[in-house]
Amino acid sequence: MSAEVVSLRPRGSQPSLAPILALTAAGMNSVNAVILERMQSEIPLIPALAGHLISGGGKRMRPMLTVAGAELCGYQGTRHHKLAAAVEFIHTATLLHDDVVDGSDLRRGKAAANIVFGNPATVLVGDFLFTRSFELMVEDGSLRVLKILSNAASVIAEGEVDQLTAQRHIETSEERYLSIIGSKTAALFAAATRIAAVVAERSEAEERALDAYGRNLGIAFQLVDDAIDYDSESQESGKDKGDDFREGKMTLPVILAYARGTAEERKFWEEAIAGFRTEDEDLAHAVELINRHDCVAATRERARHYAQRAIDAIAGFPACEARSAMAEAAEFAVARRY
Amino acid sequence: MSAEVVSLRPRGSQPSLAPILALTAAGMNSVNAVILERMQSEIPLIPALAGHLISGGGKRMRPMLTVAGAELCGYQGTRHHKLAAAVEFIHTATLLHDDVVDGSDLRRGKAAANIVFGNPATVLVGDFLFTRSFELMVEDGSLRVLKILSNAASVIAEGEVDQLTAQRHIETSEERYLSIIGSKTAALFAAATRIAAVVAERSEAEERALDAYGRNLGIAFQLVDDAIDYDSESQESGKDKGDDFREGKMTLPVILAYARGTAEERKFWEEAIAGFRTEDEDLAHAVELINRHDCVAATRERARHYAQRAIDAIAGFPACEARSAMAEAAEFAVARRY
Numbered sequence: 001m002s003a004e005v006v007s008l009r010p011r012g013s014q015p016s017l018a019p020i021l022a023l024t025a026a027g028m029n030s031v032n033a034v035i036l037e038r039m040q041s042e043i044p045l046i047p048a049l050a051g052h053l054i055s056g057g058g059k060r061m062r063p064m065l066t067v068a069g070a071e072l073c074g075y076q077g078t079r080h081h082k083l084a085a086a087v088e089f090i091h092t093a094t095l096l097h098d099d100v101v102d103g104s105d106l107r108r109g110k111a112a113a114n115i116v117f118g119n120p121a122t123v124l125v126g127d128f129l130f131t132r133s134f135e136l137m138v139e140d141g142s143l144r145v146l147k148i149l150s151n152a153a154s155v156i157a158e159g160e161v162d163q164l165t166a167q168r169h170i171e172t173s174e175e176r177y178l179s180i181i182g183s184k185t186a187a188l189f190a191a192a193t194r195i196a197a198v199v200a201e202r203s204e205a206e207e208r209a210l211d212a213y214g215r216n217l218g219i220a221f222q223l224v225d226d227a228i229d230y231d232s233e234s235q236e237s238g239k240d241k242g243d244d245f246r247e248g249k250m251t252l253p254v255i256l257a258y259a260r261g262t263a264e265e266r267k268f269w270e271e272a273i274a275g276f277r278t279e280d281e282d283l284a285h286a287v288e289l290i291n292r293h294d295c296v297a298a299t300r301e302r303a304r305h306y307a308q309r310a311i312d313a314i315a316g317f318p319a320c321e322a323r324s325a326m327a328e329a330a331e332f333a334v335a336r337r338y
Numbered sequence: 339m340s341a342e343v344v345s346l347r348p349r350g351s352q353p354s355l356a357p358i359l360a361l362t363a364a365g366m367n368s369v370n371a372v373i374l375e376r377m378q379s380e381i382p383l384i385p386a387l388a389g390h391l392i393s394g395g396g397k398r399m400r401p402m403l404t405v406a407g408a409e410l411c412g413y414q415g416t417r418h419h420k421l422a423a424a425v426e427f428i429h430t431a432t433l434l435h436d437d438v439v440d441g442s443d444l445r446r447g448k449a450a451a452n453i454v455f456g457n458p459a460t461v462l463v464g465d466f467l468f469t470r471s472f473e474l475m476v477e478d479g480s481l482r483v484l485k486i487l488s489n490a491a492s493v494i495a496e497g498e499v500d501q502l503t504a505q506r507h508i509e510t511s512e513e514r515y516l517s518i519i520g521s522k523t524a525a526l527f528a529a530a531t532r533i534a535a536v537v538a539e540r541s542e543a544e545e546r547a548l549d550a551y552g553r554n555l556g557i558a559f560q561l562v563d564d565a566i567d568y569d570s571e572s573q574e575s576g577k578d579k580g581d582d583f584r585e586g587k588m589t590l591p592v593i594l595a596y597a598r599g600t601a602e603e604r605k606f607w608e609e610a611i612a613g614f615r616t617e618d619e620d621l622a623h624a625v626e627l628i629n630r631h632d633c634v635a636a637t638r639e640r641a642r643h644y645a646q647r648a649i650d651a652i653a654g655f656p657a658c659e660a661r662s663a664m665a666e667a668a669e670f671a672v673a674r675r676y
Contacts (some may be wrong), residue, residue, distance in 0.1 A: 044503075101458040125499060128495035134472055138485050138488050146472075150473045154472075158466060
């Protein structure tokens with residue numbers, strides 16, 4: 001039962017990231033120092049472009065999971081700082097390439113790197129960060145960690161291509177969508193958390209538990225991300241609202257609205273996802289249809305299911321500050337409005 | 339003296355790739371099998387796009403250097419097949435990203451992947467091949483090889499960004515140009531050859547010798563590539579002739595023609611590299627100026643210097659078929675017209 005796991009939090013209060021932020025604050029300071037140091041290069045364009053995105057903030061969820069996982073495992077060393085930075089570099093590289101692929105205008109509330117620096121530099125600096133990530137892992141020297149993270153990176157790339165293939169295809173199923181977000185998002189959440197158990201030299205079962213926590217949290221996180229893009233009650237997400245709609249991305253709110261819609265509504269979705277309805281009034285209509293069929297709420301309900309699985313995956317660890325903070329982070333992933 | 343090293347070849351004959359192709363034929367069959375097997379994915383777009391480039395041929399110089407280096411070291415195992423495939427995947431990934439960055443139309447004599455499949459898919463499949471390359475290295479399990487290749491990959495990415503920064507800048511020096519091609523091309527040639535000594539468990543000095551062979555060969559190779567783009571006597575290169583000119587790339591033939599030119603000629607180069615002279619007649623004029631000042635020949639002379647250094651770098655190995663074939667490959671790199 002999740003009630004036991006999240007017992008530190010008063011019933012009825014809103015879940016928050018505050019406990020996991022407090023838990024990981026010291027560790028994340030070290031991780032951020034590695035990130036800043038290792039994004040440097042003698043080629044000035046590299047730190048300029050990388051810094052544009054990296055100093056733009058972001059929640060740093062993935063390296064935070066490595067640090068939190070290390071706390072949960074009682075790890076006392078510092079190896080995970082470099083590895084957490086490697087995880088963030090993989091993520092940053094995929095964000096840069098995503099923004100080129102999607103032709104994004106906004107990222108983390110400011111102009112996307114591709115807009116400021118152009119597509120060519122954005123592709124190449126993404127490549128640089130990706131290679132730098134592998135250099136960090138090789139410096140650490142654990143083949144087991146290298147295997148986990150290189151496999152995750154490969155799965156992410158496959159997921160990105162799969163998402164591209166599904167784009168503008170109205171017949172995309174919920175199963176296919178779950179497979180895509182499992183690859184493009186959850187694989188790195190899983191790997192980031194799992195490697196904490198590896199550096200702490202915990203058992204294979206504990207590795208798998210951390211992997212399951214990260215994977216389920218990642219799915220919940222992405223589901224809510226995709227819900228927010230159509231949620232009229234959410235704050236700004238830092239990217240342009242309606243981007244998914246205009247790009248014809250088949251996310252769960254759309255899949256559900258199409259499945260639950262009337263024949264007339266389905267015709268609208270077919271035209272919209274094919275790219276023939278991209279005006280502001282079309283987006284407003286899409287939001288209205290999604291609300292009419294409770295698809296934002298249904299997407300959040302799906303997310304709740306995965307968050308619960310994440311919480312239960314780490315229930316075998318002894319009760320401690322780290323376990324409570326990680327459980328609340330999973331609850332937060334569902335409840336968040338930004 | 340190189341005369342000793344290349345003693346198997348009759349004086350006065352044209353240097354050829356035939357000896358290194360014969361030397362590496364069996365090994366390259368195994369490497370090609372790994373390449374074909376490991377570019378597969380359940381996402382059909384991945385093998386379709388990767389296969390478009392990979393089945394388009396190419397000389398496979400880099401994996402061939404790994405195989406040739408293994409022969410030179412008398413290595414009897416098969417570990418280098420997987421690693422040579424990893425090297426080719428790194429190269430393939432950079433070609434795909436280069437074509438997006440340059441907006442190329444042609445590659446290896448056919449429509450470039452970005453033209454056939456679009457920029458988004460080309461970026462993402464490049465990422466996939468890059469991650470697959472690391473998976474292959476991790477499977478091999480040598481941290482020393484991982485260090486050499488991850489460092490090379492990082493240096494390549496820096497070189498690509500540096501080249502982008504130098505583009506359309508007429509004041510780029512020969513030194514800067516050499517630094518760029520040392521990173522974007524020679525680093526992978528060096529690493530590809532060096533890892534043969536690692537798997538063969540040869541001495542550090544032998545590792546460094548193979549590294550120097552590959553690095554100098556890579557510089558010679560790129561110099562001649564850049565010469566061919568302006569060489570009226572060369573055959574088709576498989577890419578569009580004049581691409582470098584239209585993209586404002588500061589390659590050595592241009593650097594020399596600018597340095598040796600009159601005030602009027604310099605004005606032409608300034609306008610052309612800035613992007614204001616991109617018509618066919620401008621390209622014809624550029625070729626004429628480059629010929630007037632013997633800049634193709636001068637670039638080939640520079641290449642000859644590096645090829646000689648490559649040949650001398652492996653002079654300490656006992657005379658054998660592999661050493662002769664590698665020496666002749668360096669001579670071929672200078673003499674080639676395609």
